Amino acid sequence: MKNKPSSQTKLKKDVLEQSLCTGCGACVGLCPYQVVYRDRTVQLHNCDLTDGKCYAFCPRTPTDYRKIWEILFEIDEMTPEIGAVKGYYLSRAADPALRAKAQHGGTVTALLEVAMDEGLIDSAIVSSRNEEIEQEGRLVEAKSQLGDYAKSKFTVSPTVAAFNRVMGDTAGKVGVVATPCQALALAKMKTARINDDLKINQLNLVIGLFCGWTLSVESFHRLLQQYQISPEAVTGMDIPAGKNVLELYTNASVTSVPMVEVDACVRTACRYCIDSTAEFADLSVGAARFGGDCDEMRGWNQIIVRSEFGKQVMELAVARGALEIWEAPASALQDLKNVAAEKKRKALKNIVEKSRSVKNLLYLNSDDPVVKKYLK
Amino acid sequence: MTKLLSPAKSKVLFLGNEAIARGALEAGVAVATGYPGTPSSEVIESLAHVASERNLYVEWSVNEKVALEVAAAASFAGLRSMAVMKQNGVNVASDFLLHLTASGTRGGLVLVSCEDPGALSSVNEGESRYFARMLEMPLLEPSDFQEAKDLTKWAFELSEQIGNVVMLRSVTRMSHASGNVICGKLPVKSRKAHFEYNGSVMDSSRGPMISTPVVAKHLLHQQKLKVVEALFEKSPFNRYVGAAKPELLIITSSACFLYAEEAIELLGLQKRVGILKLGTTWPLPPKLLEKHLRQTTKILIVEEVMPFLEENVKVLAAGLVNRIGAKTFFGKYDETLPSVGELNPDIVAAALCYILKVKSKTLPANYLSDSRKAAALIPAREQTFCAGCPHRASFWNIHNAIALDGHKGFVCGDIGCYSMAALSPATGYHTMPTLHSMGSGTGLASGFAKLAQFGLDKPILTVCGDSTFYHAVIPALINAQHNRADITFIVLDNAGTAMTGFQPHPGLAISAMKEVVPALDIAAICSAIGAKVAVSDPFDLETTGKILTSFLADKGSLKVLILRQACALSPEKKGKKIFEVKVNESLCLGDACGCNRLCTRIFRCPALTWDRTKNKAVVDEVICAGCGVCVSICPQKAIIKL
Secondary structure (H helix, E strand, O other): OOOOOOHHHHHHHHHHOOOOOOOOOOOOOOOOOEEEEOOEEEEOOOOOOOOOHHHHHOOOOOOOHHHHHHHHOOHHHEEOOOEEOOEEEEEEEOOHHHHHHOOOOOHHHHHHHHHHHOOOOOEEEEEEEOOOOOEEEEEEOOHHHHHHHOOOOOEOOOHHHHHHHHOOOOOOOEEEEEOHHHHHHHHHHHHHOHHHOHHHHHEEEEEEEOOOOOEOHHHHHHHHHHOOOOHHHEEEEEOOOOOOEEEEEEOOOEEEEEHHHHHOOEOHHHHHOOOOOOOOOOEEEEEOOOOOOHHHHOOOEEEEEOOHHHHHHHHHHHHOOOEEEEEOOHHHHHHHHHHHHHHHHHHHHHHHHHHOOOOOEOOEOOOOHHHHHHOO | OOHHHOOOOOEEEEEHHHHHHHHHHHOOOOEEEEOOOOOOHHHHHHHHHOHHHHOOEEEEOOOHHHHHHHHHHHHHOOOOEEEEEEHHHHHHHHHHHHHHHHHOOOOOEEEEEEEOOOOOOOOOOOOOHHHHHHOOOOEEOOOOHHHHHHHHHHHHHHHHHHOOOEEEEEEHHHHOOEEEEEOOOOOOOOOOOOOOOOOOOOOOOOOOOOOOOHHHHHHHHHHHHHHHHHHHHOOOOOEEEOOOOOOEEEEEEOOHHHHHHHHHHHHOOOOOEEEEEEOEEEOOOHHHHHHHHOOOOEEEEEOOOOOHHHHHHHHHHHHOHHHHOOOEEEOOOOOOOOOOOOOOHHHHHHHHHHHHOOOOOOOOOOHHHHHHHHHHHOOOOOOOOOOOOHHHHHHHHHHHHHHHHOOOOEEEOOOOHHHHHHHOHHHHOOOOOEOOOOOHHHHHHHHHOOOHHHOOOOOEEEEEEHHHHHHHHHHHHHHHHHOOOOEEEEEEEOOOEHHHOOEOOOOOOEOOOOOEOOOOOHHHHHHHHOOEEEEEOOOOHHHHHHHHHHHHHOOOOOEEEEEEOOOOOOOOOOOOOOOOEEEOOOOOOHHHOOOOOHHHHHHOOOOEEEEOOOOEEEEOOOOOOOOOHHHHHOOOOOEEEO
8 A cells, every 4th residue: 555665764775874964853853763873863663654854954965945045045146156145253151261262253152142142042953072073963952052052063963853842842042053955954844834833943043153064983083093093082183274184182282183084984874065154044153264374364254144023133243242243345245145156156067976867966966056057 | 499309209290391301200310401492491491400419510511513412412421311402403513423423332322402492482283203313313202291201211221222323302292291200219329430532443332432434334323223213113002093904094203192082082984093103203103004004004103394204104004015005194284284384183173174074073163263352452552572681672772883884784693582573574673684593693693794795785793692602603603704895893792591481501600400600701702703792781872872873884894792781581680670760741741742652662671661641651560571772762751761
């Protein structure tokens, strides 16, 4: 009777077995069947349901991008390279203590703190790293704790799973800090309107993070082992501009790992990702490193304002004196677009290499105008 | 007084295995040993029960080989003794048995093998009758309950007379059926144990007990069989029923005699078919066979599983062909009877119809369609673990750990209730693809773990029960450690030999005779071997899961996890619930939940059912054993402990 393959089977065939799973956690926490172990999505038992949310919300299943744009953003603000752009600035947290704790300018933490202060969100989901450099989404309900989760982690966090778990709970209005794949999953959830599920309305703010790739925990552990660094000793990581290395900080030392070695540890799924700026967030934040004069920009972020609500949050943060912003030079935006376009080209090239056909773009649609533009 | 000690001449309803035990008591058995295994276990259990009254020594031995060795020691010291096991137990004992038949015995020693044609409670339908021929020892097969008692008693006398071990074979339908037995006398005198070994090496009653010089002793051994042959010619346990010159002669033994009798009666063929029922099936008495083979040209041999009797009769008949003429044999070789499984009167009747070209009494025309209709009304039931069985929780943990680990590990299975995980794969959550003999799971795992250089690089797990651990796993575990096999070895310790009825084993502080004995600690044994050892409660899914996933990720060493939780049916647990468990109907979302009925569709404890009208899970409080594991698996936390 059941000829239709289950959503779980489709997810397995189309995403997991194709190495497309980003580990975002969108399919996890909705049911007992998918779980995240280390940074892998695991299907524990078979589920025979069709039309499942697991498949619908996955950022690596077919997506109607146009529909999401229309619902979340102004169509005339769309750019092919970096999605909707309502405004583009350089920014940093006004509080130097906060900046010291943060990876770059502390913008994300400053925005969350203001949003929480002003009652725009009641809690935030951020990612938290354990000693094994595995991450999980963590619900933070106290403003004072937000700073503890600052800093880049370079491995994937099943952040959306944490959101799935808190939905309907007492978490109230939720803000989520999301990588591009996670922001896309959240956007799919917001715009899907499955079963009139009102819980999604709890999602009030998505702050996107610029993302070039994430590391596979297993490969990264092996790399650390080569450098005789135990995962729990790593206190921070950074990719300083222009050096082409990943710096690993421990309390005792700084180790520079050549990018070619790091590259080998990148999650396979990230090679097929066309989004480097979290195009489906309200606001997207990255390091201000794309500009010509790198040194001058150290300690600053760049921020793309995408939605009306995102704009309000940023303006409020500025008005409350929590965030400093600069109008970014036009060249910086162009640089950012160039880098983002390059990622799209490269990802599409990798996709075609994998599928061996320009007609089969795995999770992407070959008729999509953005896809068409960069599929060369 | 137990019925096993009923006075002489009384008529008692005995289970086949009790009749064997009574026969041993009448023969004056002093030492009885065995390893539990269906359908054999009640022989030792019955004797253990009367051990103090009858001044017996009865033990559950660690395995069948040791059981036979312990019994043989008593025989060497002049006492009557027996070792009892199921069919495949004889394989375990066989190495010692080979040497035992060569050295000979003194006090009557009987090896009882209770076999399981059709594998009703086994994972094999092994035949031990061939051991009788291969190792040249007399074989006796009772075909009713009185004979079970009488043949057992005689087996001791025969063993003593020839100075060698005698094998008595029963089958499930004999051991586990009941019938009336007229009891004989129980001996009053008991013997004193004395082991004499200063005589000549060729003097089996006074010299050393040894199989050498091999050729000379082998000849002596075979000469004893000649004595046996002569005794069997006159044995009252072989008898003929039927016409003097039957059209068809059935030669049979064991419970098959009853099937043959019933089939003849069913078809009214008493005048055309005769039955030669043999109680002594190896070596065959040639003169008796010759006498009956002469009377007819058609012979049907009725026996279960292997064509043992058929082959032996044919060999005899071939040697006698000048005197008895050519015969037509029916049996397993010509496929008149099935070559596998149990027989029954219907199968034998069908064979008779075929040979004698008679019509069977047909069933009513609509019998088949009616029975199919009735069958459809029977709810489908799967073989599964009991409600509250720790094995379900253990396999849940194992499955999840293998899935999380993500490297497609698998479990090598072993013998116990947990074999169900292989017999009914959904019950073990599809984790256990191999199942062989006791202890072989660990041996196989030890082998699979060495195949990485040939491209099979997966986490290898194996399970065994607590009793199985002592029985045959220890050498395999030592092998794994010695050869650096990276395996995760899981002991499903449910505090007893649960499958066969909670017989004690070396891990428990009690013996077969209810004496306090030292309990051997599995964890300490594994630690001594050098394994990494952890102990956990399988009902604690979180802790057990963490240990298992860490073991699977921990490469290059032997890891042991002991999952301790007593069997839900164990005498100390039975009827007592740890928790009262129920479904909170306001929390269970039914089909609106994303769980897709995880509790009843995947976890499948028989105490969990689905209320189709309410569309919610229900705990059947009558069946529920209160283990509380389902509380941990419900994602909605709708199953609650009260």
